Every structure is written in C-alpha cells, then in structure tokens.
Amino acid sequence: MKHYDELEWIFYKEKILPEQKLEKMEEHLYECDDCMDTFLSLIDNKEINGAEEIIPLNFTSSVVDNVQRTKYKIMTNKQKSNMTFKNIFGYYVAVAAVAIILTWGGFFSNLVDTLPQVANSAVNKEKLNVPNIVFNMSEKIVNKTSNFINEFQFLNGKEELK
Missing domain, CATH: 1.20.5 (Single alpha-helices involved in coiled-coils or other helix-helix interfaces)
Structure with missing residues (x-):
C-alpha cells in the first residue's frame, strides 16, 4: 500500500491537486488509518470553527430522524445461505469443467514442459554484467x-x- 506524506495531505486539504489524484487519496483514507491520522493532524482550530458555522445545530437530530424513517428488509439466514450455496456450486461446476477441458487438451503437460524454457529465455545474460x-x-x-x-x-x- 502506498502511503502519502504530510505535504501531499496538505495539498489534498487545500484541493490543489488534480481531481483524479484527490479521488485516489480520498479512497486511500478509507483504507489506511496511518494516513487518516496524518490528515486529521493537519486540521486546525480555524477549520473546526469554519465547520461549526456551516453545519446547522440540528444536524445530528435530522440525521437520526432520517435513519429512523428509512425502511429496510431483513434477510433471513435461510434465504442468504441458499443463494450462497447456489452461487458456490455454480462456480465449482464451471471450474471443474474448465480443468477437465484443459487436462484433456494437454495444456497442463505442455505448461510443465514450456515454463522452464520460457524462464531461461527471459533472463538476459548481457544485462547481468552491465x-x-x-x-x-x-x-x-x-x-x-x-x-x-x-x-x-x-x-x-x-x-x-x-
């Protein structure tokens, strides 16, 4: 995993990087706790006060109300396990069919014979002495x-x- 340094996070915070890089860094924040800590350490009181001015006082209560109004359907374990079993069984059948076809065609035996030759030809002996x-x-x-x-x-x- 590539980590970003403090300077890159400053550029991210100021939004002076290309849009694609900003999106990539934002996705990285979701996965990396170290970079999240680095980014959060860059937030100062000025930005916190600015956020308090933007966010309304009833923000928390409105979010909680919206969550409570959201309707959801609970899947039972029986439905979930049947779908999973069907999918897994289908994958096993497909993999088995491909393995049988490749075995009958001699793909694996040719692979065993060809792989060492390819590996030897891939090593360029001239570059070893450069x-x-x-x-x-x-x-x-x-x-x-x-x-x-x-x-x-x-x-x-x-x-x-x-």
Whole structure:
C-alpha cells in the first residue's frame, strides 16, 4: 500500500491537486488509518470553527430522524445461505469443467514442459554484467570533489608559505 506524506495531505486539504489524484487519496483514507491520522493532524482550530458555522445545530437530530424513517428488509439466514450455496456450486461446476477441458487438451503437460524454457529465455545474460551507471556516476563525483578539496588545500598551503 502506498502511503502519502504530510505535504501531499496538505495539498489534498487545500484541493490543489488534480481531481483524479484527490479521488485516489480520498479512497486511500478509507483504507489506511496511518494516513487518516496524518490528515486529521493537519486540521486546525480555524477549520473546526469554519465547520461549526456551516453545519446547522440540528444536524445530528435530522440525521437520526432520517435513519429512523428509512425502511429496510431483513434477510433471513435461510434465504442468504441458499443463494450462497447456489452461487458456490455454480462456480465449482464451471471450474471443474474448465480443468477437465484443459487436462484433456494437454495444456497442463505442455505448461510443465514450456515454463522452464520460457524462464531461461527471459533472463538476459548481457544485462547481468552491465555496470551500475548511477554508482559509477556517484563514484566519479566523489573522486572529483576529493581531488578539488586536495588541490584547494595544496594551493592554500603554498600561499601560506610565501
């Protein structure tokens, strides 16, 4: 799971990110308690006072009234288990049929024979001996910096002797 840092949550809060990114981050908040804690820590008193001005005083009672007025139907366990059994049985029949067809066609035996060949051809032996460009670049920078410091110290040493 990719976590977002505090700066990204600040951008999210200020809504200065693209709409698609905002939606993705909002979905992430539903799944990740760590990021939710980070986001909630960014909310200050100014925003809380602003929310108190927007939300009406009877908000809680109106929500409770709406929930109580909502009608719902309770499913019995018998109905639920029958539907689940029918679905599971259908899936097992479908999987068994596919497995039988693939076995008769020789798919699994061909797969066992072909898979090692594919794995060997996928490994590119040329890339295994390629030097690490980033490491070489950083090594060159360190060496040039070290040479520069040594030359600078050497020149300062000559000036002090004069």
